[in-house]
Amino acid sequence: MPMSGQQATLASPFRLGDRAYLAWATVATAYAIAFLQRVSPQSVSLSFMHDFHTDAAGAAMLASSYFWGYTLMQIPAGLLVDRYGVKRVVLLSMAASSIGSAAFALAPSLFDVFIARLVVACGDALVFTALLKLVAQNFSDERFGFMSGISQVSGYLGGVLATTPLAAAVTGFGWRACFIFILALRVSPSGKRLDSAA
Numbered sequence: 001m002p003m004s005g006q007q008a009t010l011a012s013p014f015r016l017g018d019r020a021y022l023a024w025a026t027v028a029t030a031y032a033i034a035f036l037q038r039v040s041p042q043s044v045s046l047s048f049m050h051d052f053h054t055d056a057a058g059a060a061m062l063a064s065s066y067f068w069g070y071t072l073m074q075i076p077a078g079l080l081v082d083r084y085g086v087k088r089v090v091l092l093s094m095a096a097s098s099i100g101s102a103a104f105a106l107a108p109s110l111f112d113v114f115i116a117r118l119v120v121a122c123g124d125a126l127v128f129t130a131l132l133k134l135v136a137q138n139f140s141d142e143r144f145g146f147m148s149g150i151s152q153v154s155g156y157l158g159g160v161l162a163t164t165p166l167a168a169a170v171t172g173f174g175w176r177a178c179f180i181f182i183l184a185l186r187v188s189p190s191g192k193r194l195d196s197a198a
Helices: 005-039 041-052 056-072 074-084 086-106 110-124 127-138 141-161 164-173 175-186 192-197
Strands: none
Touching: 005 056, 005 086, 005 110, 005 127, 005 141, 005 175, 041 056, 041 110, 041 164, 041 175, 056 074, 056 110, 074 086, 074 127, 086 110, 086 127, 086 175, 127 141, 141 164, 164 175
16 A cells, blocks of 8 residues: 555655664774784784794784874874765775785785785775764764764774684684684675665
């Protein structure tokens, strides 16, 4: 039975709201994974040093490579989101981060590790800017502060996962297997959930 005009008007915002929250959850999850990647060296450093026969300087290089890529991409991130929109930029981010995660998990040398982490960081640097743009586009001014706040929280949850849970997983399965798993999380189907972010 077709809906009356009034019923359609009442139903439409609800459906739009559902799509907006689903798109937000998808990008927020990508941001949580990005934050996990950012702080993960503290949990993998011992295994990393053992596998590559390096010292604390090598582990520091692992951490610093991420921040070089992240810093270099901050201004381009805003320009890309403004020009191409949230959906395209987030999909580009996920693709770059997935390639970097795979390269990191399979890296045979310290130089390869540095390049892989640089690629991961360049992808991850796009996510938070895209997330804020998504919030600004899809939520009212009255909800912007709240949604921005919980967007930050999603990142910190990723940071929490990068501590004891990741350290336990690295002990049980090895750091390479853990980053293959992170790669699998990144490439899970998400394009349709970003439809409202286009």
